[in-house]
Amino acid sequence: MNQTKVLMVCLGNICRSPLAEGILKSKLNTDNFEVDSAGTSATHAGELPDSRSIKVAQQNQIDISNQRSRPFNKNDFDEFDLIYVMDQQNYSNVVSLAKTEEHRKKVSLILNTIHPKTDAEVPDPYYGGQNGFKNVFSMLNEACKEIANQLQNNGDA
Template sequence: MTKILMVCLGNICRSPLAHGILESKLPKDRFEVDSAGTSNYHIGELPDKRSIEVATKNGINITGQRGRQFQIEDFDSFDFIYVMDQSNFKDIVKLARNDEDSAKVKLILNESHPNKNLEVPDPYHGGYSGFDSVYKMLDEACTIIAKKLN
């Protein structure tokens, strides 16, 4: 079973969307997708209501997800770790124990925009349009990831 982890800051906006989108594109018998945050702000909480709404609007249910914080053991559990921005990247790589751990960490938008190191903007402090925009970015990247993995 191939395991993929999506990571953002709080695990309530971007990574739950990426988690739900990629999960919807991969066969569940061969892939496991999860998400986490680099912070401990929202442990046990549902995704942001705006993330839930944009996911639902696109036919994806993310209400079964709950916020959790990234743990060092996640390097052992996951084959791929996709982060949403440079800050998440630095935070996760700082926890890496070796080069093998570090090699698992990738900026998700490098899948759709190779080597550009673009970031998925955090829509938390904005309106609903930011969540729609983030959904589109993540859907494009997750489509490419699913094609590579399938």
């Protein structure tokens, strides 16, 4: 059986998308699903997630400390079945690399899973304090719960 592959994308791949990756992995059977994350910028390539993301994940029994930032690339369209982005800028950046309509259809704003057609954004907590990371964790946890339910109800689990 093929694994369903999900990619989480934010700007630097050190705050939001590593959290989304860790949260979704914690909700799925990793024999059936693969979850990864990437950034639309290569600025932090190879770096660990932001210490505040690691901390808020640990507070919720999720370990993201082994993740490393990597840039999104065109091959990700072929590699992944679903691509969730955190905000409109990420969406524009990712879709601009799509070669086909099929590729474009794989990309969606993550909060549309819980607030359909609102195009709500997950705010970038980088320049804020720990509360911003807690808020982002809460948003992503709710969205990932819905994503996991959808994936498992599609007979993939």
